[in-house]
Amino acid sequence: xxxKLRIIFTIPELRYKVFLTxxxxxxxxxxxxxxxxxxxxxxxxxxxxxxxxxxxFAASDLRQLTIFGLGIMPYIxxxxxxxxxxxxxPALAELKKEGQAGQKKIxxxxxxxxxxxxxxxxxxxxxxxxxxxxxxxxxxxxALFLNADGTGLAFGWQLTAVMVMTxxxxxxxxxxEQIDEHGIGNGISLLIMAGILAQMPKALFELFGSMExxxxxxxxxxxxxxxxxxxxxxxxxxxxxVVFITLGQRKIPTQSAKFTRGRRVYGGTRQFLPLRINQxxxxxxxxxxxxxxxxxxxxxxxxxxxxxxxxxxKLLRTMSGxxxxxxxxxxxxxxxxxxxxxxxxxxxxTFNPKEISDNLRDSGTFIxxxxxxKRTTDYLEKVMLRITYVxxxxxxxxxxxxxxxxxxxxxxxxIAGFYGxxxxxxxxxxxxxxVQKIDAHLVMRNYRGMLEDAGGGVSPVV
Numbered sequence: 001x002x003x004k005l006r007i008i009f010t011i012p013e014l015r016y017k018v019f020l021t022x023x024x025x026x027x028x029x030x031x032x033x034x035x036x037x038x039x040x041x042x043x044x045x046x047x048x049x050x051x052x053x054x055x056x057f058a059a060s061d062l063r064q065l066t067i068f069g070l071g072i073m074p075y076i077x078x079x080x081x082x083x084x085x086x087x088x089x090p091a092l093a094e095l096k097k098e099g100q101a102g103q104k105k106i107x108x109x110x111x112x113x114x115x116x117x118x119x120x121x122x123x124x125x126x127x128x129x130x131x132x133x134x135x136x137x138x139x140x141x142x143a144l145f146l147n148a149d150g151t152g153l154a155f156g157w158q159l160t161a162v163m164v165m166t167x168x169x170x171x172x173x174x175x176x177e178q179i180d181e182h183g184i185g186n187g188i189s190l191l192i193m194a195g196i197l198a199q200m201p202k203a204l205f206e207l208f209g210s211m212e213x214x215x216x217x218x219x220x221x222x223x224x225x226x227x228x229x230x231x232x233x234x235x236x237x238x239x240x241x242v243v244f245i246t247l248g249q250r251k252i253p254t255q256s257a258k259f260t261r262g263r264r265v266y267g268g269t270r271q272f273l274p275l276r277i278n279q280x281x282x283x284x285x286x287x288x289x290x291x292x293x294x295x296x297x298x299x300x301x302x303x304x305x306x307x308x309x310x311x312x313x314k315l316l317r318t319m320s321g322x323x324x325x326x327x328x329x330x331x332x333x334x335x336x337x338x339x340x341x342x343x344x345x346x347x348x349x350t351f352n353p354k355e356i357s358d359n360l361r362d363s364g365t366f367i368x369x370x371x372x373x374k375r376t377t378d379y380l381e382k383v384m385l386r387i388t389y390v391x392x393x394x395x396x397x398x399x400x401x402x403x404x405x406x407x408x409x410x411x412x413x414x415i416a417g418f419y420g421x422x423x424x425x426x427x428x429x430x431x432x433x434x435v436q437k438i439d440a441h442l443v444m445r446n447y448r449g450m451l452e453d454a455g456g457g458v459s460p461v462v
Contacts, residue, residue: 007447014184014441021183024175025194031068031171032198036164038145038157039065039129065129065161067168070121072191075173078113080283082106087349114173115166122165126158184441185434193430196423203415207231227409234405235424238398242428245394248277250387252380257364271365273356275384278391280346282429285399285422287346288338292331296323332403336396343392344385353380398425 009015086092086106095102130141130153145157153161172191179187211223251272299320306313322330354377361372370376399422405411442448 004442004448007442008438011441011445014438017182017184017441021179021185021190024179024183024187025190028068028172028175028191028194029198031168032066034067036065036067036069036161037142038153038161039126039141065126065165067164068172069125069165070118070169071195072169072172072176072188074117074121074169075110075114075176075188076192077117078110081113082110084349111170111173115170118166118169119162122162122169123158125165126161185437186430189430189433193427196427200423207411207415223411227411230409231405231411231415234401238401238424239428241394241398242425243432245278245391246429246432249274250277250383251275252367252383254360254365254367257366273360273367275380275387276391277387278394279351279384279388280343280391280395282395282422282426283346284339284342284392285395285425287342288335288399289422291338292323292335296320300324332400335400335403339396339399340389340392343388343395347384347388351384353377353384356380395425398422 008018082092086096092106095105098105141153145153147154173188176187176191179185179190207223207228211228213225251274253270254273255270297320299316303313303316303320306316322328323334324331357373357376357380360366360376366372367376367379370379402422
């Protein structure tokens, strides 16, 4: 492995791409240490817990207001919205079929939509921070930026904060595109992974700082040797599972038709059509966790508007309790149901069996035992439904294990979430994609790939 790493830095073009990518990621991390001078976010109460969960998927730290406070999530949201609309809006569907020119136009629409989402999210986020302590948020505002009567942040400075955070997210979008074009790997994915990995050392330090070097019997809130061993086992298990599922494929045999040209016969070769087991990736977990947070915090927020003795407020708190308690059976059951739903939903959006069937027929390729056309489409859809069930089950296990550890052992979410959950799933998946792209450069120059000895070129078949 050390020899292969040395080879990477001996190739001038690849060395330039790697250093450029590292430099752009360093700029990305530096921006998270440049706070807005007007406001400092509050880390008290349930707000801190809520912001911590959202920060995991936004590749940012929403607990403090910085120039990159929104992270790259507005661009991801805009991309998801355009991708969903391209399946329902005829004009966008036609652009998608135009190839590179159409995709360039869709990317332009995505940038415009990103700016709009940034403005809305930054304004809502700023309003949320200003209401966390005191009327108008005086406890969070720098005294130099208060209104003339000292009751809140001046409107002009609010607009300035919104513009700065909007420009910060747009700049991150530009950084991701520069990595795509001049660096190595998927730029947006690398930004998300860098945000997750940057918070892992803090979580690890927090774990060892609160751990007691003795046996505690896995008591909630007491971090002993058993807790450390359990977290290590979860870490290794999730990494192994993510690697297996990420590389796992259902290979469908295909055969091209024979045709004669002159005195020679061409075609007739047997190939495989690979279908990924986890076709939806990590998106179902992001959708499910985001959607599951809204009812609990929403009901609790509405209940705060009434007196504690109000019967309606008690009903709302009774309903929001199981949704906010990650150790509850109701929370985990709804979490699994939503993950399965979004797995099938996202797969239906991104995987089009009819389009694949038409492409096979146009290229003179068919699946043995199935006629081209509707029968091939139905077969591909049936296979994808079955393997999606396996992928959804795996994502459900990865998602609920940290919530169970968080609720039953009292381990902080910053630890349970990163060392055995979604953060680890994203990091491992993006790392594999990065290594595969580096391997492509090495193989093109007649070098052996980094994962060649480890079986990186062979995917598990189901």
